[in-house]
Amino acid sequence: MPAAVAELTLSESDVQDDTPLLVARAQAGDKTAFALLYRSHVARVHALCRRMIGDVGLAEELTQDAFVQAWQQLHSFRGEARFGTWLHRVAVNTVLSWQRRHGPWLRWLRSDRGEVPEQPVEESPGVTRDLDAAIARLPMRARQVFVLLDVEGHTHEEAAGLLGINVGTSKSQLFRARELLRGMLT
Amino acid sequence: MNQQNDTPDWLRPHLKSLPGEIPPARDLWPNIARRLERPGHWRWMPAAVAASVLISVTATWFTWHVFEQQRRDAATLLAAQQLLQELRQPYVSVRADYEAQWPMLRTQLDPETVTVVERNLEIIHKANAELARALERQPDSPVLRQLLRQTMAQEVDVYQRAVAAGRPPI
Numbered sequence: 001m002p003a004a005v006a007e008l009t010l011s012e013s014d015v016q017d018d019t020p021l022l023v024a025r026a027q028a029g030d031k032t033a034f035a036l037l038y039r040s041h042v043a044r045v046h047a048l049c050r051r052m053i054g055d056v057g058l059a060e061e062l063t064q065d066a067f068v069q070a071w072q073q074l075h076s077f078r079g080e081a082r083f084g085t086w087l088h089r090v091a092v093n094t095v096l097s098w099q100r101r102h103g104p105w106l107r108w109l110r111s112d113r114g115e116v117p118e119q120p121v122e123e124s125p126g127v128t129r130d131l132d133a134a135i136a137r138l139p140m141r142a143r144q145v146f147v148l149l150d151v152e153g154h155t156h157e158e159a160a161g162l163l164g165i166n167v168g169t170s171k172s173q174l175f176r177a178r179e180l181l182r183g184m185l186t
Numbered sequence: 187m188n189q190q191n192d193t194p195d196w197l198r199p200h201l202k203s204l205p206g207e208i209p210p211a212r213d214l215w216p217n218i219a220r221r222l223e224r225p226g227h228w229r230w231m232p233a234a235v236a237a238s239v240l241i242s243v244t245a246t247w248f249t250w251h252v253f254e255q256q257r258r259d260a261a262t263l264l265a266a267q268q269l270l271q272e273l274r275q276p277y278v279s280v281r282a283d284y285e286a287q288w289p290m291l292r293t294q295l296d297p298e299t300v301t302v303v304e305r306n307l308e309i310i311h312k313a314n315a316e317l318a319r320a321l322e323r324q325p326d327s328p329v330l331r332q333l334l335r336q337t338m339a340q341e342v343d344v345y346q347r348a349v350a351a352g353r354p355p356i
Contacts, residue, residue, distance in 0.1 A: 043207035061329040068221045131200040
C-alpha cells in the first residue's frame with residue numbers, strides 16, 4: 001500500500017463515479033483500489049458500527065473487521081446492488097456475528113457486578129440531548145433495532161431478517177427504544 | 187427501506203441532525219492492509235482446482251500443503267503465545283501483588299463480600315482463559331486483544347475494590 005494512497009481522504013462523491021471500476025480492480029486483487037473504496041466508505045461504516053455496538057473502541061475494531069470481511073467476500077459482489085449497500089450489509093453482519101460470539105460476557109465485563117447496563121455511562125447523570133450518546137445507552141437489542149430502522153432506514157422485515165428475530169419482536173423493541181430515548185432526550 | 191411514516195414528531199429533528207458519517211479517530215487502514223496480506227481461502231482455490239487434473243501433482247501439492255499448514259499452525263501458536271505474554275506483561279506484577287495480599291485481605295472482609303469478589307475473579311479467569319484460547323486461533327484479532335486487556339484491567343479493578351472495602355471507615 002503506497003503511503004500516498006494511505007493518506008488520501010476522499011468523500012464518497014469523489015469516487016462514486018469510479019466505484020464500479022475500483023470494485024472490479026479490487027476483485028482482481030488490487031489493494032490500492034480497495035484502499036480507495038475504504039477511504040470513501042469508512043466514515044459511513046464506522047458510524048454504523050459505532051451505533052450498533054455502542055462502544056467507541058470496539059467500533060473501530062469492528063470497522064476493521066468489516067473491511068477485512070468485505071475484502072474476503074468481494075468475489076461474491078455481483079453489482080446487483082450498489083457497493084455501499086452491499087458493504088453496509090457486510091458491516092451489519094460483522095457486528096451481529098461478533099455480538100453473538102462475545103455478547104454474553106461482554107455485557108458482564110461492562111458491568112459492575114454482573115447486572116449493570118450494557119454501555120458504560122460516560123455522560124453526567126441527568127438528561128442527555130445528544131441522540132448518538134442516547135443510542136449508546138440503549139439495551140443491546142433495542143439499540144440494534146432502532147439503528148437499523150430509524151437511523152439506517154430498514155423495514156421491520158429487513159431488520160428482523162438481519163437480527164434473526166420475528167417482526168413482532170422488532171416492533172416491540174423499536175417501541176421500547178423510542179420510549180427510552182424520549183426519556184433521555186426530552 | 188423504511189418509509190419512516192410512523193416516526194414520532196419529537197424524534198424527527200434528532201434523526202435529521204444525526205450525522206450519516208462519523209470518521210474513526212485514527213487511521214484504520216494500516217491495520218486492515220496488514221490483515222489483507224494474509225492469504226484467504228478463496229485465493230488458492232483456483233490453484234487447487236487446476237492442480238487436480240494431475241493426480242501426482244495433486245498428491246504432491248496436498249502433501250506439501252498439509253506440511254505447510256502444520257508449519258503455519260506451529261508458527262501461529264508460537265506467535266500467539268508470545269503475543270499473550272506481551273499482553274499480560276503490564277499486569278503480571280500487579281496481579282501477583284494482589285494475589286499475594288488476598289489471603290490476608292479476605293479475612294478483613296465480610297463473608298458476603300469475599301463471595302462476590304471470588305465469584306467475580308472466577309468469571310474473569312474463565313473469560314481470560316477463553317480469550318487466550320481464541321487468540322491462539324486468531325492472534326491477529328484486535329478485538330480479542332482489546333477484550334483480553336479489558337479482562338485483566340477488570341481483575342485489577344476487582345482487587346482494588348476489595349482493598350477499598352477492607353479499609354476501616356474514616
